[in-house]
Amino acid sequence: MDAVEKANLERQKRWAKERKVGEGTYAVVYQGREVGTGRKVAIKKIKVGAMKDGLDMSAIREVKYLRELEHQNVISLLDVFSSKTNLNLVLEWLETDLEMIIKNHSLVFLPADIKSWIAMTLRGLEFCHRNFILHRDLKPNNLLIAADGQLKIADFGLARDFADPGYKMTCQVITRWYRPPELLFGCRYYSTAVDMWSVGCIFAELMLRTPYLPGESDMDQLKTIFRALGTPTEEEWPGHTKLPDYVPVGQFTKSSMRDLFTAATADCLNLLSKFFIYEPRKRISARDALHHPYFFALPNPTHPSKLPKISTQPSSRTLEEVDGNVDLDSPGPAVKAPAPVPNRLKRKLSSVSSNQDGRETYARRLDFSQ
Template identity: 60%
Template sequence: MASKAILGEEINKETESLYKKEKKLGEGTYAVVYLGHHIKTNRKVAIKKIKLGNMRSGLDMSAIREVKALRELRHPNVIELIDVFSHKTSLNLVLEFLDTDLEIVIKDKSLVFMPADIKSWMMMALRGLDHCHKCWLLHRDLKPNNFLIAANGQLKLADFGLAREFGDVKRAMTSQTVTRWYRAPELLLGATNYTGSIDIWAMGCIFAELSLRAPYLPGASDLEQLTTIFRARGTPSEDEWPGMMKLPMGYSFEKFPKPQFSDLFRGSSEEAVDLMNKMLTFNPTNRISAADALKHPYFANLPRPTAPEKLPRPLKSLAGGEEGEGGGDEVVSVDDDVVASKKRLFQDAFDDGLEAERQKMGEQAAKRMDFSISSPA
């Protein structure tokens, strides 16, 4: 064990020495993102510095989940994890640098969207999401600013801090996930057993936002969010959504009539409106999957999706943000091949640690034997 720890520290220092932080790009509750570069090749990278707490907070496990998810998800429409290293009380994820995001594009009123542009962004987003779901991974935080855009126009799904594996119907998960405006109604009603349908609801909201150039369902609280959804989509009945009344929050909402959805999206084609409706279906089991969405006539019919490199791009990029702290002490670069060979030796230790944590969580759940009240993740 001692030799593994020494090897791990050595690999960590050598990996850190390969990169240099330049400036802060943004900061959230648990992480700060910096612009940086690979010292040897001068390749631009984004360095996500995650502030680690103790294991009781669950933050360390969330960071491990994000690393594991990105290691397994290799796809043109998913952000690439290049390296990982720790520094004092933080875990640093070295990611490919993407210079803008979909939220910036939507908000830039100087940009004019054509139907073919929206189709292109939606196709790339669904391809990335479909890959996640085929790998049995829920993203659980889809929103426009978590879709980053590369210089060549490729849209890539990012920020897997809330991602979770799914497939076990008895395994409870938290309903307090996904940013509220994009949160599926079953989550707002307290569901703890769910599938990729929650990500599809969020994609439907993003599709609508691309068409409206404004958030489709903005609510100020969970209760207001449900009311906003029912006002926009009509209050569902038990026939339309079987099992709805059995969800933890119960059910007693004002009966809103179902409006003519297409009236709000007059600039969208019939196929686009139909696909949106299928994504925003109340009953999760009837909601279209990412794989089936990609087969929808919306993508087959004209106009053809705009080529990624020809999509509208804002003048302001993420790299043009506020200057932040530098990378600290100067570091000396070492050979990448040396680090890579040592990483292969240390990789098993990382996987062993994750598996041990999983077994520990499984034993705790088995002792409770009541998944309806088990601690959600």
């Protein structure tokens, strides 16, 4: 046994798989533990034996990028070892994901909670973009939540670097409901704006408690986008009719966001609209989004430890605790100190039923005016 094999065997013995918690086409995720300390971890076993040349490029990329990224809002890679035809990634253990929280209608979201989740998403994504890495699969299912409430961007299997602006990339990335129109039209040269469209979809979904733009096919996805945001003109999005897969989809008039997000403040709607600018070069960046007035107006973002979480225990969260403070010092200045919850917001919360459903109901119930 050579030195490399010996080191790999030692790393393998350090971690123990306990139970399967998820499975996809190319990977199985286990809950595991560190043998010496008992620390809980996630072990992602990637099946590489059947891949081209015996190794999956997405597995290589995921290891590469996670080794390069170290940020409180990006999942941590603890170790890597091989076993037969499998590559095993040892990741920090995270309790749940944002999709499960959104779908759990026993949880009531406050405007401050949504602000906190989006701030953490943007902070992690800004760090990725600053290091020239596109995620290319942002969605609530890939935003994991730690026990202390910190949100962490995960699943970098579709990520890639974008240091060379003239390098052609695939347009077959990003889960359809979160995919921007330039990719649906076959754009092969793109940058950070594709991730920002996805953040806008997540932002809207947090307010609606249901996906904002759920298309059933690529063509239906375009129609769904244009019904909501209007069919783009050449003035709004120069050159989009020349994209490789462009087809006329029909003429739709833009719907008023105010009609759907009836309780949102002007700052909230302004930021949301900037994620959905058709011209990718004009779409807001993660850094600029973190400096938007939305994050510096009341209510202050909820502290991660006070955010709603899935638990079998009754919540001890009080109304006085929900208006916490998230430090946005990287980038941007800190948010103002927390303010007391107004009586009017308390009255509105008391009227929210835990089993309400539907996008308009949730949008109207959220009070963004404080």
